[in-house]
Amino acid sequence: MQLDCTQTPDLMIVHVREARIDAAGAIDFKDRMRDLVTAEGGRVLLDLSQVTFIDSSGLGAVVAVRKALGPERPLELAGLTPAVEKVFRLTRMDTVFTIRPALSDIAAGTQHAL
Template sequence: MSLTSTATETTKIITVHAARIDAAMAIQFKEDMRTQAADGPARVILDLSAVEFIDSSGLGAIVASMKQLGSGRKLDLAGLTPTVDKVFRLTRMDTVFNLFASLDDAIATEVG
């Protein structure tokens, strides 16, 4: 699993460089997210634009990553492909996360 991150004063952007977040990758994803998001601004944007498939394990790993951030920090999701977006909406996770069509949309929106 390859994740990279950049940070501004108000936001840390973590980009996923993998086509899948599934059972085979979920544990590594959580560890990599913990490392990438260990410190930094209160808002974290997870750029999922390269992810074409996510299963329940991947969804659970993203939820676990949100919980690892702790109180006072927020995880927003950006660049969801139609298939990934559908998984988040069918599981009602769109009520837990702010979903943005693109990374640019997420960056342009200040979320309180």
Template structure:
């Protein structure tokens, strides 16, 4: 599972470098997110712009990443493809996660969740 992270003025940016988050990488995703977010208070933005498929295991791994955060951390999602966005809407996870249409929207001066 290819996850890159960088400190940004708004917090931590985590970019998924794979096209799929599915059963074959779900555990790796969850473990890597734990490594990257441990001890980093504040906002965590997950850039999903390169992801074009998420199955139920992948969705579960993203939810698990949220659940393993500390009280002073938040997880937001950005740049979901239409297919991935549909998964979040159908499962109503769009009500659980702040979702931004673009990375620029999420990191700009008017970064309000949509």
């Protein structure tokens, strides 16, 4: 699972560089996200703009990351493609997550590939 991270003092943006988060990659996604977010910090924004498909395993992985962060460190989502947005809407996860339309209004810091 290809992820890279953009860090600012109070925001970590994790860019998913894959077209799918599905059963085949859900465990890898959770492991990589856990590695990224272990450091203390502020909000975490998950950029899903390159993800065109997510299944129940992928959705479960995103929810697991949210739970692992805890209530004091929110996980927000951005750039949902139509198919991914539909999954979040149909499962009512759009009421659980803060979903931003795009990253264009967020200041970017340095980028680190993983």
